[in-house]
Amino acid sequence: DQQVKQNSPSLSVQEGRISILNCDYTNSMFDYFLWYKKYPAEGPTFLISISSIKDKNEDGRFTVFLNKSAKHLSLHIVPSQPGDSAVYFCAATLNQFYFGTGTSLTVIP
């Protein structure tokens, strides 16, 4: 039972434009949400997080939005850079981490 879903397996964006990665979840008890980025042959690295009591968190070019009523999470990257090309996983926590299936982002120079 996949409690965290990323319905877009891939996304291509022009350099300088906005990248929007989406994530849906089913369990309203999740208390913390995170985004991880993964390059090939490396482990996932933490990018940004948001508590369930907030609806927005910003860190430089990265902003995460949380819509609890829709059980929806999104990551905005502005402006997108070629180095952002990677697989992005969203995760939710409730005693343990639940990861989505990932979205492969390609930023085209």
Added chain:
Amino acid sequence: DAGVTQSPTHLIKTRGQHVTLRCSPISGHKSVSWYQQVLGQGPQFIFQYYEKEERGRGNFPDRFSARQFPNYSSELNVNALLLGDSALYLCASSLGGGAEKLFFGSGTQLSVL
């Protein structure tokens, strides 16, 4: 400071064999978690250990076991390997025992033939 280190990086086994994967957490981190990532999927939680005690266990069969040592390093053991156990096994460390930010190693790629 060194990050999370895992060994070996790659491993090839045959069905029915046993495998041991090793993980050293970031210095000062007392919790280690293990995840299985099958191609095309996200990491799936296997175990969490904190202060040498099992804190959580995912939906994996009893063939999977783990332990944490006094220096906070950890081993993941898988018995009676199946073809479906082929995956990237990720270790992650964190400061405490809660569901807080995880720091991942590069993983061990296990192939079962």
